Amino acid sequence: MSNPFQVQVAERTASTAAIRLEAKDVSIFYGDKEAVKKVGVSFRSNTVNALIGPSGCGKTTFLRAINRMHDLTPGARVTGQLMLDGINLYGSDVDPVDVRRRIGMVFQKPNPFPTMSIYDNVAAGLKLAGETNKSKLDGVVEKSLRGAALWEEVKDRLKAPGASLSGGQQQRLCIARALSVDPEILLMDEPTSALDPQSTARIEDLMESLKEQVTIVIVTHNMQQASRVSDTTSFFLLGDLIEHSPTAQMFTNPKDQRTEAYISGKFG
């Protein structure tokens, strides 16, 4: 493969895993406002990739563009190419619903479905897509809850309302729900910002094991978190991607002065 992009990234990461997700010249607009400007970046299979930067820098916008949640915002527009395994997610023949099947998302605040039990929250993605086989659903629910490190805590009360769990458990429930449809990419939008330190630690541990199944892209405001959990880090500033490097390199030897200023706490 003579993809110039891959060569470029290979130089940086020295990782041999295949590229799953790739952005080429991606610009994202709200009406006339360009919130993300000509971003080019790629993420390899089975890695955790952190997006950092001050508020309003476009990192969440970029994340929401990856699974086409950005489409739901009135006046939103994306130019350039966002590719999953080489297929442009914004191609004219691509259905956003299919994109979201393959690219799951965990949100900032835990948001279990309010009227559903723990079991139904996890099963909802398959059930509502028409799966009726009870034993298959049971299997997926257990596997997903185990994947989210929640099974042991809830296995005796799967019929209890999802909203009855603690905040940290609810967030792991949401991770289980996202895993239930077997996504290839998992987007996480500040998944621990509403949680206490213990719950945060559990979810960070979880990411380490999750990356065996999925490629994770995580937006975080917490630079310690980025340095703890991620393989690569991308620093956004005012809609520009300033730097994309292996995390260890980014935090010890940043290439750009602005990156250094930000991670050393001089602004943001």
Added chain:
Amino acid sequence: MTNAQENTAVQAKTFTRTVSSARQFQNAFVGGLIALGTGIVLIPLFLIVGQVIFNGISAISVDFFVQTERQMSAITGGGGVLNAIVGTIIMVGLALVMGLLIGIGTGIFLAEFSEHPLVPLIRVMSDVLTGIPAIVVGLVVYGLLIATKLTGYSAIAGGVALGLIMIPIIVRATEEVLKLVPTNIREAGLALGLPRWKVTLSIVLPAASSGIITGAILGVSRVSGEAAPLLFTSLGNPDLVWNILQPMGAMPLSVYNLAFKALTPAQNAQAWAGALVLMLFILMTNIAARTLSKRR
């Protein structure tokens, strides 16, 4: 005494001194005014309920619930309003089916597809429909169904008239409660790769169900007291009928007819008793609505 305790003691003393008798008086005075206002509001309510019970209770008997208006007689007395009770339940039921189907559908459209260009127009039209006098709704249904001979005077025509009155109530309730469902619930559903209509029907709508049920029950209690839209549609019927293609009685129509045609004090009391039953029915639906909406 430590310093802190001393401080508290001094503060406590100052507090008692600063509450002047003038302020206590003002507080009591304003409190009294509010209580008085509340009392004034309650007086008409108690007058109405009291008068209906006082005048109607004597005519309440088992017969009143199991016999029909046909069996009433100025000479021998007797008879009841079973025909009207059944008629009201059937026609309000028809109206409820129509109101729920169209009302929830429209409410979903207004709340969940608010970017659609027709939404403001439909919202205004729904509000206008709320304000159309019930008698006009009755005339319109007469013009549409009965004058065109699509149906005769019938329960179905009455149900349609009541349904038209119920629709905007359910539309408004549905729209309001759907707007209260947080956006992140919708996003969670969409992020699972579910199509929008499925997210709306299977995730958002259940989350709003208790509010919609409350709205529907309030709609029921509103239309079950309406006589005007039934005058030219269901017409009324002193016999017990189940066929929705025939003219049918209803509680408000019975009250109207009984009060108009009463020849004896006993018949007059029956009219009041009809009003009492109607009032109790509406009271019960209201209580049901409140209990249901509180449960969640």
